Amino acid sequence: NSTVKNELLKRLFEAKGEPVSGQEIADHFGLSRTAIWKYVKDLEKDGFEIGTIRKKGYYLIASPDRVNEANVQKHLTTKRYGRRIHYFDTCGSTQVIGHDEAQNGAPDGTVILSEEQTSGKGRMSRPWSSVGGKGIWMSIVLRPSLTPQQAPQMTLVAAVSVTRAIQEVTGIEPDIKWPNDILVGGKKVTGILTELQADPDRVKAIIIGIGINVNQVETDFPEELNPIATSLRQVLGKPVDRAELIAKILSFLELFTGLYEKHGFGPIKLLWESYSNTTGKQVRAVMLNETIVGTAMGISDEGVLELKLADGSIRGIYSADIEL
Numbered sequence: 001n002s003t004v005k006n007e008l009l010k011r012l013f014e015a016k017g018e019p020v021s022g023q024e025i026a027d028h029f030g031l032s033r034t035a036i037w038k039y040v041k042d043l044e045k046d047g048f049e050i051g052t053i054r055k056k057g058y059y060l061i062a063s064p065d066r067v068n069e070a071n072v073q074k075h076l077t078t079k080r081y082g083r084r085i086h087y088f089d090t091c092g093s094t095q096v097i098g099h100d101e102a103q104n105g106a107p108d109g110t111v112i113l114s115e116e117q118t119s120g121k122g123r124m125s126r127p128w129s130s131v132g133g134k135g136i137w138m139s140i141v142l143r144p145s146l147t148p149q150q151a152p153q154m155t156l157v158a159a160v161s162v163t164r165a166i167q168e169v170t171g172i173e174p175d176i177k178w179p180n181d182i183l184v185g186g187k188k189v190t191g192i193l194t195e196l197q198a199d200p201d202r203v204k205a206i207i208i209g210i211g212i213n214v215n216q217v218e219t220d221f222p223e224e225l226n227p228i229a230t231s232l233r234q235v236l237g238k239p240v241d242r243a244e245l246i247a248k249i250l251s252f253l254e255l256f257t258g259l260y261e262k263h264g265f266g267p268i269k270l271l272w273e274s275y276s277n278t279t280g281k282q283v284r285a286v287m288l289n290e291t292i293v294g295t296a297m298g299i300s301d302e303g304v305l306e307l308k309l310a311d312g313s314i315r316g317i318y319s320a321d322i323e324l
């Protein structure tokens with residue numbers, strides 16, 4: 001019963017190392033003290049260190065650095081997002097699980113988190129490096145009231161949410177590179193993958209995959225990624241609480257998705273442009289069949305990147321890899 005376990009954990013946290021009475025929790029739930037003791041053992045299995053003082057109760061010595069439900073929810077301030085979390089030690093890809101969950105009716109804001117992914121993926125099935133215990137590998141099932149045409153902009157909504165959350169939790173000021181990269185000092189710390197389940201006229205679910213390099217050190221990355229990838233820890237010089245960052249992302253995502261549903265893309269566009277490192281720069285847009293060079297003018301109200309070409313014409317880019 002996860003309610004009892006969560007309540008126990010909440011009280012242990014709130015007591016900040018002072019003892020919490022097992023008897024009181026037992027009374028509260030109408031359980032025996034032995035039952036409570038079993039939940040304590042369960043928490044220890046999850047990696048919590050818990051001490052016992054005779055006649056006084058249990059106290060928290062240390063909590064594990066895991067992105068499980070209890071750790072995330074103790075920071076959570078949202079209404080819907082993250083209220084349901086599926087947590088894995090390891091999996092192939094949280095994105096694949098997210099699709100299954102969505103198909104099976106998972107409610108708006110369902111989150112899938114894994115310590116490790118063995119086949120994490122980027123766009124066009126490119127591999128995404130997802131070592132265990134160091135990053136945020138998360139997929140979120142959303143059911144916003146948007147048309148399928150409005151769905152791609154959710155990548156930009158997510159990018160703004162993650163950027164704001166990184167700022168608040170770490171003080172780092174990242175840049176957004178259209179459409180789905182978040183960079184610090186020119187290196188990628190976050191990639192976003194937005195996928196859709198839709199009828200022609202209706203979004204059934206949007207599955208947003210967010211991969212964030214949080215606590216990796218250089219040797220945690222495959223060698224070929226070191227020139228292009230970095231982690232928040234590498235930038236900051238100290239580890240970051242992943243669970244706290246996840247909760248903050250979910251809170252901004254709930255806020256900004258709501259803004260987008262109510263007021264359209266305008267407010268998000270303003271935020272997005274304030275973080276963009278692309279606007280005004282000469283870029284190469286590499287697409288499947290062609291590569292074009294131009295000056296990035298900004299994004300349109302549809303989230304499309306607008307490039308000014310050498311002949312002065314404007315070209316809208318819907319999907320590409322951008323090289324600065």
Ligand code: BT5
Binds near residue numbers: 119123138
């Ligand atoms: C992305 O693709 O940037 C989207 C990544 C989304 C990952 C999340 S994790 C949770 C969820 N579950 C999944 O299976 N996926 C999502 P794209 O723009 O195509 O960039 C992919 C490229 O980034 C690769 O080809 C590598 O060059 C590079 N890359 C791979 N792993 C990286 C990492 N950990 N950090 C930075 N760059 C990486």
